[in-house]
Amino acid sequence: MTRIQKLTPETTGKIAAGEVVERPFNVVKELIENSLDASATRIVLEIEGGGKRSIRIDDDGTGIAAEDLTRAVENYSTSKITSIDDIYRIRSLGFRGEALASINAVSRMTIRSMEEGAEVGREIHWVGGGIRSDGPFVRTVGTEILVEDLFFNLPARKKFLSSDASETRRIVAAVQGFALAWSQTAFVVRSNGREVLSFPAGTLEERVEMVLGPSVFPHLKQFSMTDGNIKVSGYASMPSMTKGTRASQFMFVNGRAVKDRLLGHAVRQAYQSIIPGDRFPIAVLMLDVPPDMLDVNVHPTKAEVRFENDRDIHRLVSSSIRGILEEKTVSFQDKVESVYKSIFPRDHGSSEVDGVSTPDSYTEPEAGRSDWLFQESPQPLFEKDSEKVRGQVSTGLYWQLHDSYIMIQIRGGMVIIDQHAAHERILYDQARRNVDGEKPAVQSLLFPATLELSPEEFDNFEKVVETLPGLGFEAEPFGMRTIIVRGIPAGVRNWDDGRLLRTILSDLGRGLPATDSILRSFACHSAVRAGEPLTLEEMESLTDQLFATEFPFTCPHGRPTMLRVEMRELEKRFQRTPKTEG
Ligand code: ADP
Ligand code: MG
Secondary structure, X not given: OOOOOOOOHHHHHHHHHHHHOOOHHHHHHHHHHHHHHOOOOEEEEEEEHHHOOEEEEEXXXXXXXXXXXXXXXXXXXXXXXXXXXXXHOOOOOOOOOOHHHHHHHOOEEEEEEEOOOOOOEEEEEEEOOEEEEEEEEOOOOEEEEEEEOOOOOOHHHHHOOOOHHHHHHHHHHHHHHHHHHOOOOEEEEEEOOXXXXXXXXXXXXXXXXXXXXXXXXXXXXXXXXXEOOXXXXXXXXXXXXXXXXXXXXXXXXXXEEOOOHHHHHHHHHHOOOOOOOOOEEOEEEEEEOOHHHEEOOOOOOOOOOEEOOHHHHHHHHHHHHHHHHHHHHHHHHHHHHHHHHHHOOOOOOOEEEOOEEEOHHHHOOOOOHHHHHOOOOOOOOXXXXXXXXXXXXXXXXXXXXXXXXEEEEEOOEEEEEEHHHHHHHHHHHHHHHHHOOOOXXXXXXXXXXXXXXXXXXXXXXXHHOOOHHHHOOEEEEOOOOEEEEEEEEOOOOOOHHHHHHHHHHHHOOOOOOOHHHXXXXXXXXXXXOOOOOOOHHHHHHHHHHHHHOOOOOEOOXXXXXXXXXXXXXXXXXXXXXXOOOO
């Protein structure tokens, strides 16, 4: 058996280096952080062979004092903190004092630096951590660091590196991230002598447009919100622009790029029920928090942080982004309201204030509106409305296509509504309000139904038993795996002797379902299906209620509920000019 031995400093150095430096990207990240910490206003990065052959960074920061240059590459040497408590005070990106030491241990490194006010700077060349040459050097104030042959002395690690192209992509993406967070600093990147990025110093807006590109920028909207000494700001995309991956979400905490689940979740939540679950919004999120509310020392490459008050932060991020999404919807809704008014030039539901017509029936849905589908409902809510409407709108203006789509003639053309998606949106909004505390309208069953559930369904029933009453289900356990249902939400159409509730329950899967997924499942299974014929009143009522929801244009899964076809479009397709006759 081999005896236990203490490792040589050379070996421990290489092991430690592996923590910080996994690939060229990590080197670049650490070097840029150092330049930014040194207040550089311009950073030039040149890589060769994806950074595997060489990485060179040049900055105009404060420089390193000649007498400190050997110390800079010693492990745990830093000018940024003196004790662990300092990391709760600092705003610098670095603090561990191990990056240069780690990089130095696994490469051939050269540093040339000159400090402000010095007459002469210094240049040192190391190989695998050992000094090979050392002498005076003169340059402008700032630092140049050259890292060659990364992992030349760790061949095993070297084998795990990817192709030049993919290492380059990672590096460029990292620089783009820094560029977003540090718009006042100019960045230039060259790869194998070719310039691949060049961002002059500018405002955040200019930088965001440059980094994300002119095709994306018009779909972004700025947000900003402050709560005490926490500030969140940035840009997020309208539902019109989403991506298939999270790659276009950039998050920074005090200028540090982070991959944070909490922040990611908060962004997701802002788009809840507005975009499909498998799409990702584009977002540049900057969070500024006092350093003492933050632990930056929880991850080897500092890519994660921990917040003292994560709930507040989650809420702030989510509501600031939700704010800009709702703004947009309101103005879009205004448009549809005018469209809608052209269908129903009615006088009810509007109040004249100073000559301005406010269609209040769209923004303040009355309780119990979901009764519309029950013909036998004691007070069909829109009876009065429908009568008035009938007087003004010829019945021919509503038409159901293949028992699935409602087509409505409007002044400028027509609107096509997907009846299932629209009803889903209505039921979802209703259920959301009910779960949030409004009293749901319940339809009592004349004969309470007993349902025998599968073990999984019963399991799920127990998990959501608290949420069900909010939706309008009056159900309770009734012996082993059996439940008794006395009431169901008013407005649900396909109760189907309990199949509806069973489907919702088995749909929830394992694990604790989030309220939102219960709501979506409920809305989806309860909604009128494609293929079901609707009466004229039902079509009217569905349309009416759809416009009363908060996000009428998408279903809770984010798919569109309606399309609009303009007369102009038809005229174009029939190659008519608006005046053509015959
Ligand atoms: P840390 O950034 O955690 O302090 P590093 O190993 O990255 O540790 O750097 C060690 C020290 O070298 C820094 O604290 C800083 O004083 C100095 N340094 C490194 N890079 C630069 C630079 N580009 N400009 C000025 N000083 C630098
Ligand atoms: Mg550093």
